[in-house]
Amino acid sequence: GNSVTQMEGPVTLSEEAFLTINCTYTATGYPSLFWYVQYPGEGLQLLLKATKADDKGSNKGFEATYRKETTSFHLEKGSVQVSDSAVYFCALSASANTGNQFYFGTGTSLTVIP
């Protein structure tokens, strides 16, 4: 089946610290992988995506590389800011499913302190 396992939080970091949020997946077929972010009081927003193995998605200083050999899509940022405080969700869309519905991890809450 399809599932996403995400690093449990909450995570608290000081400003300018390095961030890694782990995400691993199981999937039928060849999935596309996504990171979504949910800021307080707002809806889910796409942060980045990768659609095939070895692709790197990047946006706003965040990066994640699609690693087929380790079935992982870890999110990284070199220097976090207070404004990055949010909940981060890893998700996959499996091509074997005609509807391409998403399977989400449980989310990781990040708090960045000044």
Add this chain to the structure above:
Amino acid sequence: DTGVSQDPRHKITKRGQNVTFRCDPISEHNRLYWYRQTLGQGPEFLTYFQNEAQLEKSRLLSDRFSAERPKGSFSTLEIQRTEQGDSAMYLCASSLAGAGVEQYFGPGTRLTVT
């Protein structure tokens, strides 16, 4: 780009009552999805439409739930005889058809069943 909108944003109802939620997708998107999100969890797929056709329903979608997308534009999700376990955030998303395509999420409708 007006984004995905949902109405109402909040709904409080008594157990046993019926409720209906509305979702207006991004106008050029032919796919529309409904998800449910409970506290501390990621969104879980409920159902999706391609144009006006409902093509897949999750096992989470009990007989008390029904969704429609009558003209391939907006969609409604109705819950009959609500139960306390129905309390959750109901999310709508839309996308173009195709593998690896991102979904755009609305702000959600928070349902509280008392």
